[in-house]
Amino acid sequence: MQTIRDIWHIAKKDLLEFTRDRLRLVTFFIMPIFMMIMTGFIFPNQNSLKDISIGIVNQDSGEVSQKLIGAVSNLKLSEENNAFKIKSYDGLELIKNGIRKQEISGGLFIPKDFSKKLAQDEQVEVTIVEDQSNPQISQMVNQVLAKIIDGFSQQLGAQKINNIIVARISTPGAQAKESSAISLMTPIKTKLEGIIPGNPNYFEFIAPGIMAMIVMMAVLTGLAGSISREKEQGTLDGILISPINRLAIILGKALSQSVRGLIQGFVVLLLAFLLFGVTVHGSLLLVVLLLFLGIFSFVGLGILVSAIATEQETASQLLMMFQFPMLFLSGVFFPIMMMPNIMQKIAHIIPLTYAISALRKVMVLGAGFGTVRTEIFILFIFGVVTLSISVPIFKRVITK
Amino acid sequence: MDNIIEVKNLTKKFGNFVAVDNVSFDLKNGEIFGFLGPNGAGKTTTIRMLTTLLRPTSGHATLAGYDIVKQQEEVRKHIGLVAEKIILYNQLTAIENLEFFGQLQHISKDEIKKRAEKWINKLHMTEWLNTRIGAFSTGMKQRINVVRALLTEPDVLFLDEPTLGLDPQTTHMIRKFIRELNNHGVTVLLTTHDMIEAEVLSDRVAIIDHGKIAALDTVDNLKKIVSNKPQPTMEDVFLTITGEEIRDISNGRVSSSLGFGHGRRKINNRVR
Numbered sequence: 001m002q003t004i005r006d007i008w009h010i011a012k013k014d015l016l017e018f019t020r021d022r023l024r025l026v027t028f029f030i031m032p033i034f035m036m037i038m039t040g041f042i043f044p045n046q047n048s049l050k051d052i053s054i055g056i057v058n059q060d061s062g063e064v065s066q067k068l069i070g071a072v073s074n075l076k077l078s079e080e081n082n083a084f085k086i087k088s089y090d091g092l093e094l095i096k097n098g099i100r101k102q103e104i105s106g107g108l109f110i111p112k113d114f115s116k117k118l119a120q121d122e123q124v125e126v127t128i129v130e131d132q133s134n135p136q137i138s139q140m141v142n143q144v145l146a147k148i149i150d151g152f153s154q155q156l157g158a159q160k161i162n163n164i165i166v167a168r169i170s171t172p173g174a175q176a177k178e179s180s181a182i183s184l185m186t187p188i189k190t191k192l193e194g195i196i197p198g199n200p201n202y203f204e205f206i207a208p209g210i211m212a213m214i215v216m217m218a219v220l221t222g223l224a225g226s227i228s229r230e231k232e233q234g235t236l237d238g239i240l241i242s243p244i245n246r247l248a249i250i251l252g253k254a255l256s257q258s259v260r261g262l263i264q265g266f267v268v269l270l271l272a273f274l275l276f277g278v279t280v281h282g283s284l285l286l287v288v289l290l291l292f293l294g295i296f297s298f299v300g301l302g303i304l305v306s307a308i309a310t311e312q313e314t315a316s317q318l319l320m321m322f323q324f325p326m327l328f329l330s331g332v333f334f335p336i337m338m339m340p341n342i343m344q345k346i347a348h349i350i351p352l353t354y355a356i357s358a359l360r361k362v363m364v365l366g367a368g369f370g371t372v373r374t375e376i377f378i379l380f381i382f383g384v385v386t387l388s389i390s391v392p393i394f395k396r397v398i399t400k
Numbered sequence: 401m402d403n404i405i406e407v408k409n410l411t412k413k414f415g416n417f418v419a420v421d422n423v424s425f426d427l428k429n430g431e432i433f434g435f436l437g438p439n440g441a442g443k444t445t446t447i448r449m450l451t452t453l454l455r456p457t458s459g460h461a462t463l464a465g466y467d468i469v470k471q472q473e474e475v476r477k478h479i480g481l482v483a484e485k486i487i488l489y490n491q492l493t494a495i496e497n498l499e500f501f502g503q504l505q506h507i508s509k510d511e512i513k514k515r516a517e518k519w520i521n522k523l524h525m526t527e528w529l530n531t532r533i534g535a536f537s538t539g540m541k542q543r544i545n546v547v548r549a550l551l552t553e554p555d556v557l558f559l560d561e562p563t564l565g566l567d568p569q570t571t572h573m574i575r576k577f578i579r580e581l582n583n584h585g586v587t588v589l590l591t592t593h594d595m596i597e598a599e600v601l602s603d604r605v606a607i608i609d610h611g612k613i614a615a616l617d618t619v620d621n622l623k624k625i626v627s628n629k630p631q632p633t634m635e636d637v638f639l640t641i642t643g644e645e646i647r648d649i650s651n652g653r654v655s656s657s658l659g660f661g662h663g664r665r666k667i668n669n670r671v672r
Contacts, residue, residue, distance in 0.1 A: 002506065009500065009503045013489070013500045017492060020491035233485065235487050237483050238548070240453055241476050242501070242505050
């Protein structure tokens, strides 16, 4: 009971100190806002495709090519803007030059006799020219153009088959069912069904990751920095000569950093909701539990760094060594399965990976406790193992 | 209890560097014990061991009958520490600081207030209780720092250069206060570079150099060591014993440089 009171006194003091430092308080709220806005608005997705300049070379003089160009130029992926801004070029090489100069982000080449060959039931080929210097934009442009062309091609094909069917029917004036042509063209069609209603956007993918990352980094840097600062200032001696348990000191500081981290996490969630329409499809309580466990899994590392680093600056630099790779390997911005095998293996020894995976399952897919119990277990074990290593080291180092 | 602190062969090594070398001395209950030495001599290291902030490499010591290694929590209940750095948080008010450190000592809020008021009034800090420490001058901070150290009503108060950087008025106040505390039965172990302070306050003085006790006696007896002056000061005693060489400390290694002439006379007075 006394230990719990000691933990509370340490945590309360840290939080009070923090709230009195106006500059730290301001950056505390600005940082997640800044991070959310940056990641939310700079990462492109299909719905953010608008007015992307592409070049078109049309060597055909027929109607069909004009209709195809019309389909491309009138495409809207968002309400206000067209997806593409069309620039006309006279040749394939000129499109390639345009891409080199970054005047355009891709191109479409329609060859001579395009319409004539189609009318003669010949297959024609159009060329999509991609900007290989920008894989993300290029991939989206290619996908969208290919979709438009496929759809257009299907429409044309259905028309042709319909005409063939009509011609083969012996009864004069009879009409083939339009559906017969479609079923011959595309005997199997696919239906897309999600686990949750609506179409999640990219931000719904990254929001859980950013939340977890901000919470955990806050605890990691906050804990190590807090202890190092007290060492530098000399106030740690005042705590150490009191008859409180050494564990209470660490837990008290971890508690105050956890509260701060959770507040920041909820600021992120609120911003994600207000600015990007992110919703939590699963239980909010489960989200809180996962954040707590994520914090628990990181506290040991924070304690270890604070024990080793004599100064705040050293602590910050040591932590950068862990934070930077974690940012890219734990699946915050990119799915882990897209990484090389060796990176995937490294990702699986980082606790942040499991926290993000579980949060994503709960927030985006509405998963329950049972679905994320493996991640919960792993995070718990991480915490127990790192604490059992770091606490004795901390105790030993502070009274060396 | 005659001796409140008993130190036997206390040693502290940092790697190959011996900061405190086989030191033995006792502190009588109720005395003011001055602990002098050049920079890097081992004064602060000795204090940190006695206040359980550092673990000795070998030897042992007891404080109020409790072993400083095996009974650390008991030792902490009997001590107060005014360290080189001020142990206060700038963002908290004076009273918030006192409440925080008092609560860590498991003292109730009411009792903290009662104990603090006793000393706050004497140190003329009553009107500043609700002001943040960050707004205080060095002298004001040190006064609250001393009050903080007294919250446990310690048997032994460790003062590591308590008047360093203070103006003469505050210095005078602190010295008077130390004397008054001692009159109330608090044993004081005081380190200082101020020879006048050592002379006016201390009942006995130990001079430590290169980690060893070079001399330990009353001020009057120590002055008898200086034979070439009719009315020697404590500074004369100090320089006679430790010499005029400047000690340069780097990464735990001590080297003596700029020898100015006569060397040291070592006198080992061990009082048991």
